[in-house]
Amino acid sequence: MKTLQEKLVKLGLDTNGVDGVYGKGTTNAVMILQRRTGLVIDGIAGNATLAKIDQLLKDKSLVGTPGVFRVVTGTFGTPEAAKAAAKEISFNAFKGEKDNRVYTGVFTSLESAEEARALINAEHGYNLKIRNESA
Structure with missing residues (x-):
């Protein structure tokens, strides 16, 4: 879980801390990422979302301002x-x-x-x- 949160933070998304808890902050960060990238917005870091996160990090995309x-x-x-x-x-x-x-x-x-x-x-x-x- 901490790895997911660390990746989301690298993409400029607030997870409400890197604490290993899939709480509201992590769910909100996943939903924002899903919305921005055209994925199904469900707040769940499933296979498609995880693959998108890894691709964005590889491409150094979505880092933002x-x-x-x-x-x-x-x-x-x-x-x-x-x-x-x-x-x-x-x-x-x-x-x-x-x-x-x-x-x-x-x-x-x-x-x-x-x-x-x-x-x-x-x-x-x-x-x-x-x-x-x-x-």
């Missing part, structure tokens, strides 16, 4: 509303310490953050922004 990016929502009215939204969004989302915004975990490419933003918007209707935290 490197950096440190987070997807950020607007401001929620209360801390409780922000916490509820973070739980709903997943993507390793959390409420900001000093505000009522929700932030996702770190994405290592701009393209990954854009895919996550599109998925979150489609599933939950939030108008999200991407913050570049590389600078």
Whole structure:
């Protein structure tokens, strides 16, 4: 499992850590890869997905624009509303310490953050922004 996560990270996809657990972060990263490459989007790293990952690494493709990016929502009215939204969004989302915004975990490419933003918007209707935290 760690090998899969390491490969996904090399492709610029956030797995929510390389910990050997096929949790939400890894599932989301696999789904983003599947969407980008035209595979069936099921979040399962089956033979076709694994072959695509290896091919992309061999071709040095899909690395994307490197950096440190987070997807950020607007401001929620209360801390409780922000916490509820973070739980709903997943993507390793959390409420900001000093505000009522929700932030996702770190994405290592701009393209990954854009895919996550599109998925979150489609599933939950939030108008999200991407913050570049590389600078």
